[in-house]
Amino acid sequence: MAKALEPAVCARGLGKVYLVADKEPGLAGTLRHFVRRRYRRILAVDGVSFRIEPGEIVGFLGPNGAGKTTTLKMLAGLLQPSTGEVRVLGYEPFERRPGFLRQITLVMGNKQQLIWDLPVLDSLRINAAVYEIDPATARRRTREFAELLEIEEILTQPVRKLSLGQRMKAELMASLFHLPRLLFLDEPTLGLDVNAQTAVRRFLDGYRRRREATILLTSHYMADIEALAGRVMLIHEGRLLYDGGLPELMERFAPYKEVRLELAAEADAAGLAAYGEVEEARGRSARLLVRKGELPRAVAGLLAAYPVRDLSVTEPPLEEVIGRVFREGRL
Template sequence: MPAIEVYHLYKHYRVHHKAPGMMGSLRAFFRRRYRVVRAVEDISFTIEPGEVVGFLGPNGAGKTTTLKILAGLLHPTAGEVRVLGFVPQRRERAFLRQITLVMGQKQQLLWDLPAIETFLLNQAVYGIPEAEFRRTLAELTALLDLEGLLTKQVRKLSLGERMKCELAAALLHRPRVLFLDEPTIGLDVTMQARIRDFIREYNRRTGATVLLTSHYMADVAALCQRVLGIHRGHLLYDGDLDALAERVAPYRIVRVTLAQPLPAGALAPYGDLIALNSHRAELRVPRARTAEIAAALLAALPITDLAIEEPPVEEVIRRVFAEAARLDAEAAESPPEEEGP
């Protein structure tokens, strides 16, 4: 049975629409008008136990709304959602004991108390036996390098230290499903890498299912083989990250180091020249002809080193959403739906 099942999920909000100025306020006082915001629009997917899946999309695409529905914080407008066989909106105790939601921009730690106090509170909330609590805490302390942080006031911790404690607090009850919403936001590159390493190791040790949103494509490339792409509430893509690159970026990057500087004209016949800096050059070449072009370069030019790379994940994702935005712009826009009082 899939760990997460989503079938034809919709989430719409009624938002008060008020014209600007005093007259707009007066009119709204006597006759309020609303518009419908379609945050999630008919999306379906399933995630198997143990999968780590990236959930990608621009701001306002519907990612966090979907995660909140899966965690039981929001009720769907329509559709069917199941997590570990439970209906999330019922918020059953057996369900809550097996999931966790970590939001990088929100915290659960008690600000003026040491992190260990929040951990003890969570132990009581989840009814974790003392021996199990100590064993799990020791494991998380080792994995996240929390030694010396647990007894410091939360407000005295750095952002990275606080995020590590947030993760530990969310995992003390050993959840089987992790919903991670921007867990590395605002962290420096070193701390981002450490959080990624932890998520990967936690998944390997426990077999937990992970659904991850992030604006840092390094997070997605390092952790997820499969990605879901969402735009304006619609699911645009569900599949392998490499297959997505092949579909929307049918080229590879060839980087060469030259024994001597060459003019741009000498490299132009082999592909689109992206950069040329003294002895180094970058070319964009068709994916299907990569091997042929690499061989021709080595045979014809004074090359001391050659590397073939996939296009950056950021570029792949940018192309997906740029194409979606272009199609939106070309489509006839319908006026916003309004409701009376």
């Protein structure tokens, strides 16, 4: 019988508590703070458990302050968990062993590792030296990645001269130069335009397929998640709310369809509310959310009651479904 593969990531009851000093305002508060500090506990991650198998791409979603980045930092070994245990590629991350560090990378869209005043090529040479990559291999990887990311012409320019999209592509190139097996990506398309986002997604998907890599991805752009991840985990106030497939999430939490209308007259929000939940009514356009069981009746009623020029029925946007989960704080 074939031996089962060890999971790329296995977390059990993972938690992180921060101690934050509380200081009262004014001189008296400053003096008391100096003599006897008081702390309060902030629970950033609360008993999170999950497994990620080799080769998976998993979307990790949550509002700001939900615990996403803290979890990624614990998985990458930058933070020590307060509770629970975690194994990544068979290692305990916080031990930061060389064998572990050679197989992972952490890319944060709001941080940079490239040296600001040096050309991209110089930063790549430094990475090659750190990871003991021989010059011939480094040159080959440089050509390969630069071609895939379409940034051959910028490699000799100082990083400070690059646009945000060019810099993010160069950051990805530097982060993957040692061919890691496991990628922790925290908002890798943050601030990029649509074309740059598409190029980054295409590159990441290609890298995952060629290298059989595992990716844990956080993003506020739902297009990233829909394009790359077959599975999502939702975290809210440090707790894992959902772990499963995107279609299952949509079916479970979005028992409705989105109906878009183009009318020959001004949209009447009050009147449209009789057929569904009005999300938008502006000018001659309207958008409603209608329960799936009520869809035939609602569409027939709308066609009979309004001068409809165009009507379409689709699934609601993923970001709206996710937003509803977070607003309610539970599934």
